[in-house]
Amino acid sequence: MSASKTVRKVEVLSPVPADIDIANSVEPFHISEIAKDLNLSPKHYDLYGKYKAKVLLSVLDELEGSGDGYYVVVGGITPTPLGEGKSTTTVGLCQALGAFLDKKVVTCLRQPSQGPTFGIKGGAAGGGYSQVIPMDEFNLHLTGDIHAITAANNLLAAAIDTRVFHESTQSDKALLNRLCPPNKEGKRSFSDIMFRRLKKLGISKNKPEELSPQEVKKFARLDIDPASITWRRVMDVNDRFLRKITVGQGPEEKGMVRETGFDISVASEIMAVLALTTSLADMRERLGKMVIGNSKAGDPVTADDLGVGGALTVLMKDAINPTLMQTLEGTPVLVHAGPFANIAHGNSSIVADKIALKLAGPGGFVVTEAGFGSDIGTEKFMNIKCRYSSLTPQCAVIVATIRALKMHGGGPEVVAGKPLDRAYTTENVSLVEAGCVNLARHISNTKAYGVNVVVAVNMFATDSEAELNAVRNAALAAGAYDAVVCTHHAHGGKGAVDLGIAVQKACENVTQPLKFLYPLDISIKEKIEAIARSYGANGVEYSEQAEKQIEMYSKQGFSGLPICMAKTQYSFSHNAAEKGAPTGFSLPIRDVRASIGAGFIYPLVGTMSTMPGLPTRPCFYDIDLDTATGKVIGLS
Amino acid sequence: MSASKTVRKVEVLSPVPADIDIANSVEPFHISEIAKDLNLSPKHYDLYGKYKAKVLLSVLDELEGSGDGYYVVVGGITPTPLGEGKSTTTVGLCQALGAFLDKKVVTCLRQPSQGPTFGIKGGAAGGGYSQVIPMDEFNLHLTGDIHAITAANNLLAAAIDTRVFHESTQSDKALLNRLCPPNKEGKRSFSDIMFRRLKKLGISKNKPEELSPQEVKKFARLDIDPASITWRRVMDVNDRFLRKITVGQGPEEKGMVRETGFDISVASEIMAVLALTTSLADMRERLGKMVIGNSKAGDPVTADDLGVGGALTVLMKDAINPTLMQTLEGTPVLVHAGPFANIAHGNSSIVADKIALKLAGPGGFVVTEAGFGSDIGTEKFMNIKCRYSSLTPQCAVIVATIRALKMHGGGPEVVAGKPLDRAYTTENVSLVEAGCVNLARHISNTKAYGVNVVVAVNMFATDSEAELNAVRNAALAAGAYDAVVCTHHAHGGKGAVDLGIAVQKACENVTQPLKFLYPLDISIKEKIEAIARSYGANGVEYSEQAEKQIEMYSKQGFSGLPICMAKTQYSFSHNAAEKGAPTGFSLPIRDVRASIGAGFIYPLVGTMSTMPGLPTRPCFYDIDLDTATGKVIGLS
Numbered sequence A, B: 001m002s003a004s005k006t007v008r009k010v011e012v013l014s015p016v017p018a019d020i021d022i023a024n025s026v027e028p029f030h031i032s033e034i035a036k037d038l039n040l041s042p043k044h045y046d047l048y049g050k051y052k053a054k055v056l057l058s059v060l061d062e063l064e065g066s067g068d069g070y071y072v073v074v075g076g077i078t079p080t081p082l083g084e085g086k087s088t089t090t091v092g093l094c095q096a097l098g099a100f101l102d103k104k105v106v107t108c109l110r111q112p113s114q115g116p117t118f119g120i121k122g123g124a125a126g127g128g129y130s131q132v133i134p135m136d137e138f139n140l141h142l143t144g145d146i147h148a149i150t151a152a153n154n155l156l157a158a159a160i161d162t163r164v165f166h167e168s169t170q171s172d173k174a175l176l177n178r179l180c181p182p183n184k185e186g187k188r189s190f191s192d193i194m195f196r197r198l199k200k201l202g203i204s205k206n207k208p209e210e211l212s213p214q215e216v217k218k219f220a221r222l223d224i225d226p227a228s229i230t231w232r233r234v235m236d237v238n239d240r241f242l243r244k245i246t247v248g249q250g251p252e253e254k255g256m257v258r259e260t261g262f263d264i265s266v267a268s269e270i271m272a273v274l275a276l277t278t279s280l281a282d283m284r285e286r287l288g289k290m291v292i293g294n295s296k297a298g299d300p301v302t303a304d305d306l307g308v309g310g311a312l313t314v315l316m317k318d319a320i321n322p323t324l325m326q327t328l329e330g331t332p333v334l335v336h337a338g339p340f341a342n343i344a345h346g347n348s349s350i351v352a353d354k355i356a357l358k359l360a361g362p363g364g365f366v367v368t369e370a371g372f373g374s375d376i377g378t379e380k381f382m383n384i385k386c387r388y389s390s391l392t393p394q395c396a397v398i399v400a401t402i403r404a405l406k407m408h409g410g411g412p413e414v415v416a417g418k419p420l421d422r423a424y425t426t427e428n429v430s431l432v433e434a435g436c437v438n439l440a441r442h443i444s445n446t447k448a449y450g451v452n453v454v455v456a457v458n459m460f461a462t463d464s465e466a467e468l469n470a471v472r473n474a475a476l477a478a479g480a481y482d483a484v485v486c487t488h489h490a491h492g493g494k495g496a497v498d499l500g501i502a503v504q505k506a507c508e509n510v511t512q513p514l515k516f517l518y519p520l521d522i523s524i525k526e527k528i529e530a531i532a533r534s535y536g537a538n539g540v541e542y543s544e545q546a547e548k549q550i551e552m553y554s555k556q557g558f559s560g561l562p563i564c565m566a567k568t569q570y571s572f573s574h575n576a577a578e579k580g581a582p583t584g585f586s587l588p589i590r591d592v593r594a595s596i597g598a599g600f601i602y603p604l605v606g607t608m609s610t611m612p613g614l615p616t617r618p619c620f621y622d623i624d625l626d627t628a629t630g631k632v633i634g635l636s
Helices: A019-024 A031-037 A058-062 A086-100 A135-139 A145-168 A172-179 A192-200 A213-220 A269-276 A280-288 A309-316 A350-360 A374-389 A402-408 A429-447 A465-477 A488-508 A524-535 A544-555 B019-025 B031-037 B058-062 B086-100 B135-139 B145-168 B172-179 B192-200 B213-220 B269-276 B280-288 B309-316 B350-360 B374-389 B402-408 B429-447 B465-477 B488-508 B524-535 B544-555
Strands: A045-047 A053-055 A070-076 A105-109 A130-133 A233-235 A245-247 A258-260 A262-264 A291-294 A300-302 A323-327 A332-335 A365-373 A395-400 A452-458 A482-486 A537-542 A585-589 A591-595 A600-604 A624-626 A631-633 B045-047 B053-055 B070-076 B105-109 B130-133 B233-235 B245-247 B258-260 B262-264 B291-294 B300-302 B323-327 B332-335 B365-373 B395-400 B452-458 B482-486 B537-542 B585-589 B591-595 B600-604 B624-626 B631-633
Touching: A019 A130, A019 A135, A019 A631, A031 A045, A031 A053, A031 A323, A031 A332, A045 B045, A058 A350, A070 A086, A070 A350, A070 A374, A070 A429, A070 A488, A086 A105, A086 A130, A086 A323, A086 A332, A086 A365, A086 A395, A086 A452, A086 A482, A086 A488, A105 A350, A130 A135, A130 A488, A145 A172, A145 A233, A145 A269, A145 A291, A145 A309, A145 B145, A172 A213, A192 A213, A192 A309, A233 B233, A269 A280, A269 A309, A269 A374, A269 A591, A280 A309, A280 B624, A309 B624, A332 A350, A350 A365, A350 A374, A365 A374, A365 A488, A374 A395, A374 A429, A374 A524, A395 A402, A395 A429, A395 A488, A402 A429, A402 A465, A429 A452, A429 A465, A452 A465, A452 A488, A465 A482, A482 A488, A524 A537, A524 A544, A524 A585, A537 A544, A544 A591, A544 A600, A624 B280, A624 B309, B019 B130, B019 B135, B019 B631, B031 B045, B031 B053, B031 B323, B031 B332, B058 B350, B070 B086, B070 B350, B070 B374, B070 B429, B070 B488, B086 B105, B086 B130, B086 B323, B086 B332, B086 B365, B086 B395, B086 B452, B086 B482, B086 B488, B105 B350, B130 B135, B130 B323, B130 B488, B145 B172, B145 B233, B145 B269, B145 B291, B145 B309, B172 B213, B192 B213, B192 B309, B269 B280, B269 B309, B269 B374, B269 B591, B280 B309, B332 B350, B350 B365, B350 B374, B365 B374, B365 B488, B374 B395, B374 B429, B374 B524, B395 B402, B395 B429, B395 B488, B402 B429, B402 B465, B429 B452, B429 B465, B452 B465, B452 B488, B465 B482, B482 B488, B524 B537, B524 B544, B524 B585, B537 B544, B544 B591, B544 B600
Parallel strands: A070 A365, A070 A395, A105 A332, A105 A365, A233 A262, A395 A452, A452 A482, A537 A585, B070 B365, B070 B395, B105 B332, B105 B365, B233 B262, B395 B452, B452 B482, B537 B585
Antiparallel strands: A045 A053, A053 A323, A130 A323, A245 A258, A245 B245, A291 A300, A323 A332, A591 A600, A624 A631, B045 B053, B053 B323, B245 B258, B291 B300, B323 B332, B591 B600, B624 B631
16 A cells, blocks of 8 residues: 555445535545645745645746656547446556555645536536546536636737727827836836837837837727638637627727627636746746737737736746646646647646656656547647746656447447447447457557557447457557556555556667657748648648648748647547548648647637537526535536 | 734834835734634644635534623725725724723724736735735735635636527427436436425425426426626736626527626625624525526526535535634734625625624623724614624724715815815815715714714824814714824824723623614615615605616515615715715615615615726736845835
């Protein structure tokens, strides 16, 4: 057993009770106990209640000289709409390593979006005996990071429309005078943030009155082209009626109406910035250089041009600190950032992983999750996240289920909310074998980065021994380092001990360096094409709009950024119905957009919904508070 | 000197430095020290970082048998647009009582809206040497209560539009089947919240299949009249382009467009609920009975009818706990709720005051602030807040400035952002004397509640001895218990010691019971007319729309609620330009609305902006983070 003081023995019941009942059946450790086990003292964190603490970024400076733990990323095969238990496996693996194999381990998870918790989906804290607790605190508000993102995102949005409005009614001179009001002695001056814009414009003067009329115009008039504005407002609520709206219809806005819309908050570029930043100073720069649209002359307009990059940083200053929580079995978890997994890169934060690697230390483990299958999550983990973090993973876990493999082998469609076809609940080895082409491609694509690949088969009660063996054999044949069946949902960490041992060996036996799929210094199109080939495509088709955008971003100097493909997670190809391992298709690029502050270009392969809706009976119908005990009921 | 361990001696400088520099010049006590001084142990609160803690509501149960402290409300005369220092006086008075007069004292303040912090206004933590610290934490995010309100408000908004949408495309039977889906055994059942609606409809059946077709229709079809929807979305950002918008323009919403808009978050009815609730169970009921509009048949539709009252309570469960902070001189502050002071009642929360009164205990003091002048803030404090809380104040402080009195005496217009006219900075006793009619009416209106009135003259450097004496004399002549000049902005608590002594005497010498301005069991119109008379009006004029609404609310059974007038704070009358103590006017009621969950009817006297905007140069231009130290700069 582990030497850790916070390991908790959980008695498992069969059949497995509801997630909230399991979560409520244990009393969590005070989070200061979990912190102590990681050698963190109270000066290293801020408490947020009894079960959450924000670990301060300064820990990184303190531990600068110490070594890192092993770095493990958990991805998946191409999933069914039901999900294949990636978060649950991540938690179960860590419980095995920490509570059963006596290793130092830190789990790094994404913060879930609050909106879907009240829609169809329910929470995202893992499940069964592999959960993060308290699950209501994990799913709701947490320590306010997403609320901070919402506030910052929408302050920038308000700044954009208001600036366009004020510029429309004022002369260049009046604008300058308003932007640089006189102090008590009647002197006008530039504020610090204005020097950023002056520098960008190549103006080296220090006082407003020194500007020539031409310079006044360049400095004071952003001249934003309303049609070019890509910055949308956000809200952490499933509100489909905000997908497309018209703003500015009040009489005071004088007819300056504009069509725009809301995304769910986790789709904000600021979420991607939070996930990819490496320090406060880096976050300040990234927030300031976010591009919201173009001037009428075609120049990119940034948050700093609008004077708001500093205020955004102030709103985000606490959000940069990851939140420490615990698993059901008492191992530590860092929850931090949760960017969209298609229009953004779908990985938890770099700073959380960096802190975790120091806290785990040499011989310890950090297990981090990458959204969706390896085509989406792991690819972006490697080519975007690791590129910015300079961290090197040793092992990638690929989570597979018999259910999903049968679907890839030609099983009937799997639809959320409808009963599973009998094919999925009775033995059918040939369906499974046929579906392993999907697994095989995920393995070979992931192996290409130089990591060892361990396949985790997340077992369901209906899976047969022969089916499970078929997957193991196919995985090893495809080059996996190992393939292990696990039962952590039903048994907690104990059910993932074999997986833990396999991951440890995989980490200890890496033979290759990290290799990216593409270098940064090739063209945007060459990078898109490299990724498309990894999907099995034999070519790429660009729409006229995509061509135009690629040309624009190249001209604006952004072609050196990595690429973040916005593609369906339900197929290697652009067509969600194409299961298995499709080849010989041409990948259509409908449009190309950019998150300059976060640091990537994102081509759109098809349409992505960035604002979910509510069904006729949302799950909020079941959610209530027991006002006598203060406990949440009905959350799943 | 005080026996309290957390009293801090602050060395005052002259001239008074910038607020943020004063705030940053002291190291705050760890909030657990402040809590300890109030006899709170760690089980009574949740830490939120080092300088904030949420005091748990359970403290009230524990202290149920113990006595209350004195209860003091701070209001003001009719203000100039610059504000007369009401928050600063509240803090200064408490610093005097706690740090200089050795009293147990708790300050209860409203949480400021975050939006205006980045607009024109800057922060709201008091000023000079009378501040709440850390002021950046006070002004930004705090412990997430307003974010929780935003989330809850907008979940309800999404539920409304989505329900209308789903009802439009489904038969009664299909709706019922979707609302009550079969479980694994194929059985359909009502969820707990559905029984609330069934009860309201007078249907006592327990299973969906027992409903008659008529009952299915009544139960499953809310039949909301889109034109009647009064529930708007909110955001804690000054975003004027959201004042009036059209939603539902996406193709998936099938043309179900609707005109609506956003208010700033503190204008949400949920903020008023938070301020007026007395327990978790009470909050659950209030949130559930909030009315969002009517059915086409004219029946009110509530949050519980939509199935979302429980989820709203879950989102608000931590927000109900007040946040403990500290003043510059180390006295305790509870920050909680900040409802709008015209469309809502503009007072901090009942639960914070209740907890504070127990913590201060017999002989101790609780000083709470009411928004704007006594016509708005104190009137609503008495007739709405004290009615719901059953608490009895002993003393009301009325804050006055020479500046505002001169304005009421006929001085030139005072405009924010423009230099003050010379009349305000040089001695002019007769202007002051003429303006005292405004003060006199605030005194007599407030005295009528049965409390002793102490006038606090918030002194500025330019005020003369003769001017200050004129105010004192006028105040005493108008029936004030005392009138005291204070200099807490420049000198901290020491500058309000005389005020503290006067307040103590006033509290100890109350001779009358609390009297409300109107009973609840008269008609809506009679209540409106009673309030109008207190403004100096000789009558009330109702628009056709107002008549219609009064009739509807009376018919719906809501006429027993107190009245919350939505009126300009810049005059006793409806006309902001009417200074002094106007009489003989007729008060126009443009419209009448209701916050049924919060528990008041609010007549609109003129138009109230519920979403501020940003100027050409918002104060975010000055705000940034020093990324080396992590300190906020430029916040004022």
